[in-house]
Amino acid sequence: MNKFLTLALIAFTFACKSPEARRPISVKSGSFIDASVERNKKLNAREQALIEKFMTQKQENDYIASESGFWYFYNTKTDIDSLQTPAFGDIVNYDYDVKTLNGSTIYSFAELKTRTYTIDKEELFTGLREGLKLMKAGETVTFLFPSQKAYGYYGDENKIGSNTPLMCKVTLNSITKTKDD
Structure with missing residues (x-):
């Protein structure tokens, strides 16, 4: 019986070890x-x-580096300070074209037609979305977008290929301000 008790005590000791x-x-x-x-x-x-x-x-243009990671220059600039740039929820009407950096047209103004966009409430590629916020009504700006600000890795799955930097000439026709209470 003593051997049985000792054996049970040894078995109990090894059975109670902590989990690994x-x-x-x-x-x-x-x-x-x-x-x-x-x-x-x-x-x-x-x-x-x-x-x-x-x-x-193309040194004839005065290029501006945006805080968002792209470059642009004004083709037509409005110097009237009272005009505002669009803000969240404002509706903008604009025309634009899309070219490669060597000037080959990917999408013309005629193909893309006049567009209406609600700032930050609709889908639009990052660079153009940020670029429109820098413009005043009546201005025409040419933007130079690296691919990550344009269509990135996937392209537009049509004419714009993977990792393609783009040049877009944009004319902002009008801004309709909205009231957010």
Whole structure:
């Protein structure tokens, strides 16, 4: 009986050990993300160089770097300070075309027709959405968008390919202010 009690005590001691953490079957590293970041940095640098080359070839324009990561110049500028730029919810009426940086037309003014857009309430590619907010009624501005501000990796699944920097000439016809209480 004494042996049985000792054996039961030893078995009970080893049976009550604390649980161990399970190890993952596969270990994932950040190598995919690191590689993706590196690819995007190279793509961004390449597009930056293309846009800078374009700007040095066309020095007759006064280029402005936006806070949003694209460049633009005024074809027609309104110097009337009383005119306002559109704000959230305002409705804008505009015309635009889309070209490659070498000047090849992708979509003409006639193809795209006059558009109406409610600021920040409808779908529009990032660069144009931000660009319209910089304009006053009656102005025409040419924007130079790197691909991440245009149609990015997927393009428009029609005429604009993957990772294509774009040049868009935009005329803002009117701004209809809305009241948000």
